[in-house]
Amino acid sequence: MHETSLKQTICDYLTGEEIEETTYEDCRQALSKLLVEDRGYPRDRLRPKVGVTFPVDGKDYCRVVDLVAYDEDGRPLLLLFFTAGQPGTFDREIVAAARLIEGGPAPLAMATDTTEAILHETSRGSLVGSGIEEAIPRWDYLLQLAAEHPAPVLDESRLERERRILFTYSEFIYGSCCFTCPPKPSKV
Numbered sequence: 001m002h003e004t005s006l007k008q009t010i011c012d013y014l015t016g017e018e019i020e021e022t023t024y025e026d027c028r029q030a031l032s033k034l035l036v037e038d039r040g041y042p043r044d045r046l047r048p049k050v051g052v053t054f055p056v057d058g059k060d061y062c063r064v065v066d067l068v069a070y071d072e073d074g075r076p077l078l079l080l081f082f083t084a085g086q087p088g089t090f091d092r093e094i095v096a097a098a099r100l101i102e103g104g105p106a107p108l109a110m111a112t113d114t115t116e117a118i119l120h121e122t123s124r125g126s127l128v129g130s131g132i133e134e135a136i137p138r139w140d141y142l143l144q145l146a147a148e149h150p151a152p153v154l155d156e157s158r159l160e161r162e163r164r165i166l167f168t169y170s171e172f173i174y175g176s177c178c179f180t181c182p183p184k185p186s187k188v
Contacts, residue, residue: 012048024084028049039139040139040140045070046067049066050101051064052065052100054100055163056164061163061167063166063170065097066080075106076098077142077143077146078107079098079101079106081093081110082112086113087116088111093165093166094111095125105122108142108145117130119135122151128145128149
């Protein structure tokens with residue numbers, strides 16, 4: 001399944017802004033609502049469609065993350081990706097994005113297809129949770145997990161490898177089949 005425009009707009013759950021409705025937007029909206037209403041995330045700590053921008057061959061490249069949860073100081077805690085396929089096949093990509101996000105690295109990264117979810121700590125890339133209940137932590141537990149799994153700042157050589165990894169995975173997806181409507185970073 002590809003993300004394509006449905007040629008209409010909807011009201012974003014988090015920002016209240018009118019946004020383009022796409023084939024994936026209902027999943028982003030449902031995930032936002034789950035995090036706020038069921039898992040206790042403060043609405044103002046979630047940002048939709050956050051761009052992870054980094055240089056590749058002298059040009060800026062942007063990979064959009066569906067949702068990012070931030071701590072009270074504005075540091076990213078958790079990157080959340082909606083995936084159209086087995087969440088576990090996105091392990092390396094989501095960890096690379098968490099290591100590269102502005103203000104990061106973020107200590108945790110999660111992928112879900114709405115029926116399954118996986119949660120990784122980004123220091124070593126280890127799996128810390130799977131299944132919807134375990135991999136999408138409640139807010140208080142997210143703060144605990146982030147404290148238990150701090151993500152170290154990476155040196156330039158390691159950052160360059162992470163950029164190449166994220167670029168390769170992203171281009172494989174968007175460059176091959178999902179070029180019709182790749183998500184754009186929000187203005188929030």
